Amino acid sequence: xxxxxxxxxxxxxxxxxxxxxxxxxxxxxxxxxxxxxxxxxxxxxxxxxxxxxxxxxxxxxxxxxxxxxxxxxxxxxxxxxxxxxxxxxxxxxxxxxxxxxxxxxxxxxxxxxxxxxxxxxxxxxxxxxxxxxxxxxxxxxxxxxxxxxxxxxxxxxxxxxxxxxxxxxxxxxxxxxxxxxxxxxxxxxxxxxxxxxxxxxxxxxxxxxxxxxxxxxxxxxxxxxxxxxxxxxxxxxxxxxxxxxxxxxxxxxxxxxxxxxxxxxxxxxxxxxxxxxxxxxxxxxxxxxxxxxxxxxxxxxxxxxxxxxxxxxxxxxxxxxxxxxxxxxxxxxxxxxxxxxxxxxxxxxxxxxxxxxxxxxxxxxxxxxxxxxxxxxxxxxxxxxxxxxxxxxxxxxxxxxxxxxxxxxxxxxxxxxxxxxxxxxxxxxxxxxxxxxxxxxxxxxxxxxxxxxxxxxxxxxxxxxxxxxxxxxxxxxxxxxxxxxxx
Amino acid sequence: xxxxxxxxxxxxxxxxxxxxxxxxxxxxxxxxxxxxxxxxxxxxxxxxxxxxxxxxxxxxxxxxxxxxxxxxxxxxxxxxxxxxxxxxxxxxxxxxxxxxxxxxxxxxxxxxxxxxxxxxxxxxxxx
Numbered sequence: 001x002x003x004x005x006x007x008x009x010x011x012x013x014x015x016x017x018x019x020x021x022x023x024x025x026x027x028x029x030x031x032x033x034x035x036x037x038x039x040x041x042x043x044x045x046x047x048x049x050x051x052x053x054x055x056x057x058x059x060x061x062x063x064x065x066x067x068x069x070x071x072x073x074x075x076x077x078x079x080x081x082x083x084x085x086x087x088x089x090x091x092x093x094x095x096x097x098x099x100x101x102x103x104x105x106x107x108x109x110x111x112x113x114x115x116x117x118x119x120x121x122x123x124x125x126x127x128x129x130x131x132x133x134x135x136x137x138x139x140x141x142x143x144x145x146x147x148x149x150x151x152x153x154x155x156x157x158x159x160x161x162x163x164x165x166x167x168x169x170x171x172x173x174x175x176x177x178x179x180x181x182x183x184x185x186x187x188x189x190x191x192x193x194x195x196x197x198x199x200x201x202x203x204x205x206x207x208x209x210x211x212x213x214x215x216x217x218x219x220x221x222x223x224x225x226x227x228x229x230x231x232x233x234x235x236x237x238x239x240x241x242x243x244x245x246x247x248x249x250x251x252x253x254x255x256x257x258x259x260x261x262x263x264x265x266x267x268x269x270x271x272x273x274x275x276x277x278x279x280x281x282x283x284x285x286x287x288x289x290x291x292x293x294x295x296x297x298x299x300x301x302x303x304x305x306x307x308x309x310x311x312x313x314x315x316x317x318x319x320x321x322x323x324x325x326x327x328x329x330x331x332x333x334x335x336x337x338x339x340x341x342x343x344x345x346x347x348x349x350x351x352x353x354x355x356x357x358x359x360x361x362x363x364x365x366x367x368x369x370x371x372x373x374x375x376x377x378x379x380x381x382x383x384x385x386x387x388x389x390x391x392x393x394x395x396x397x398x399x400x401x402x403x404x405x406x407x408x409x410x411x412x413x414x415x416x417x418x419x420x421x422x423x424x425x426x427x428x429x430x431x432x433x434x435x436x437x438x439x440x441x442x443x444x445x446x447x448x449x450x451x452x453x454x455x456x457x458x459x460x461x462x463x464x465x466x467x468x469x470x471x472x473x474x475x476x477x478x479x480x481x482x483x484x485x486x487x
Numbered sequence: 488x489x490x491x492x493x494x495x496x497x498x499x500x501x502x503x504x505x506x507x508x509x510x511x512x513x514x515x516x517x518x519x520x521x522x523x524x525x526x527x528x529x530x531x532x533x534x535x536x537x538x539x540x541x542x543x544x545x546x547x548x549x550x551x552x553x554x555x556x557x558x559x560x561x562x563x564x565x566x567x568x569x570x571x572x573x574x575x576x577x578x579x580x581x582x583x584x585x586x587x588x589x590x591x592x593x594x595x596x597x598x599x600x601x602x603x604x605x606x607x608x609x610x611x612x613x614x
């Protein structure tokens with residue numbers, strides 16, 4: 001037998017000690033074997049011949065590469081020795097070939113140790129029985145391809161795809177993919193279902209069919225536009241009605257969304273990536289912040305108007321500019337302190353008692369108290385609390401200047417309570433005693449005018465000043481619910 | 488000819504601000520009546536005729552806001568001028584009756600005077 005070329009395995013055939021082999025010398029081989037060995041050694045495709053009852057193995061350089069470090073020891077030896085570690089898988093198909101039955105497989109996975117460590121490998125191959133002219137099986141011929149690289153690359157792509165899907169799945173926004181000109185759902189993540197309504201069946205169906213309520217809201221036209229133009233569509237704060245209620249009833253949501261065209265390899269648009277973010281709660285929050293800002297602006301303007309009125313009253317009735325400056329700064333100081341009690345406790349926490357205590361801290365002497373104070377723990381709204389502080393301050397200032405507190409033995413009784421048949425009015429009474437003879441003032445000072453201006457923000461509020469012989473008496477009263485209301 | 492003193496109604500629930508506004512207008516020579524709610528204002532307007540203008544706050548206790556009062560006053564006394572004053576907001580178009588004007592708190596005296604002239608309230612004279 002004359003071997004032409006054939007690479008390293010051909011050298012092996014030439015140098016092998018065939019005298020010890022059950023096959024004998026190549027020149028004595030049957031013509032079938034000689035022909036196949038010539039074909040095999042001449043082919044670039046990995047090939048294998050298993051011959052005779054001892055299943056002696058011959059292969060070419062291509063197959064040798066698949067054998068790793070088992071080559072060249074495996075050459076010319078029984079097939080079982082070559083693949084001893086996977087023999088349970090190989091034995092059935094080699095036996096089938098010997099029994100006259102061919103086998104063809106696209107992908108067989110083997111764990112091989114051909115490089116000295118366990119290695120995952122994949123092959124496609126066919127085992128073909130080889131017969132003599134009378135039909136007896138002499139051996140097996142195998143042409144094969146190692147597909148390990150392709151299989152692993154394919155699996156990497158699939159893993160990457162799965163990983164992407166998992167990322168999309170846990171994305172904080174709703175994501176869905178649509179395929180084709182009719183926008184058929186391919187995929188949707190949890191957030192997308194949370195937006196459209198849990199448990200709705202959309203995958204495999206068109207948008208128009210599975211989310212029929214969006215058709216009349218114009219979303220299909222937008223999708224059609226993106227599909228035909230290839231231009232993405234982005235919109236923010238869009239109201240959408242979705243049948244997402246527990247019983248499929250419609251609910252209004254506000255969404256930010258993007259329709260991104262997806263192209264195939266040829267550059268043709270083949271689908272659309274949908275990203276949708278439910279911003280309903282965020283929009284509610286933004287509205288609330290706007291409301292609070294408006295409310296603050298309103299309060300500030302009202303307080304400026306109040307300060308303006310106090311300033312103009314002070315200047316209008318002042319003896320001279322120096323006095324006006326002092327009186328005005330005192331009055332603004334009182335407003336500021338009252339404001340602190342509103343801000344510190346938060347809205348609705350201001351109490352009449354605290355306002356009274358602020359007045360006492362300025363006007364009473366703890367070592368020798370001149371006020372007798374009694375009152376319930378009544379809550380007072382922010383607007384009335386500013387006026388109440390001012391009224392208490394002006395009453396005390398007047399008492400020191402002209403009234404009971406202008407003499408050492410004079411006293412003030414201060415009391416307040418919820419009164420009325422239906423307990424629906426607040427009433428505070430200021431009673432002076434032990435002072436000088438009471439006179440009705442000939443000119444009304446700015447203090448009296450500020451007192452008589454009453455409680456801002458409280459309905460049906462009244463201020464009565466009685467110049468009684470025993471001492472001045474002042475009664476401040478108002479409707480309780482508006483007195484306590486936060487405006 | 489004698490003095491000419493147009494009559495105005497100030498409607499404001501905050502006594503201090505009402506007091507100041509009344510002082511401001513009285514100083515300019517107007518005759519000024521006051522009310523602390525829209526309901527009270529309607530009573531005054533009904534009982535005492537001859538008001539040249541009404542100046543009203545918006546947020547007030549009672550059954551009606553200043554906007555309600557402005558619109559009702561325009562229906563009942565179409566020749567009476569209307570100025571709406573608030574610290575809260577500029578009312579949207581169409582909320583105020585025709586010819587009415589809005590002023591934001593706090594008020595400035597010159598702006599108040601100018602606005603009254605613009606809505607057609609005659610200036611007081613004392614000759």
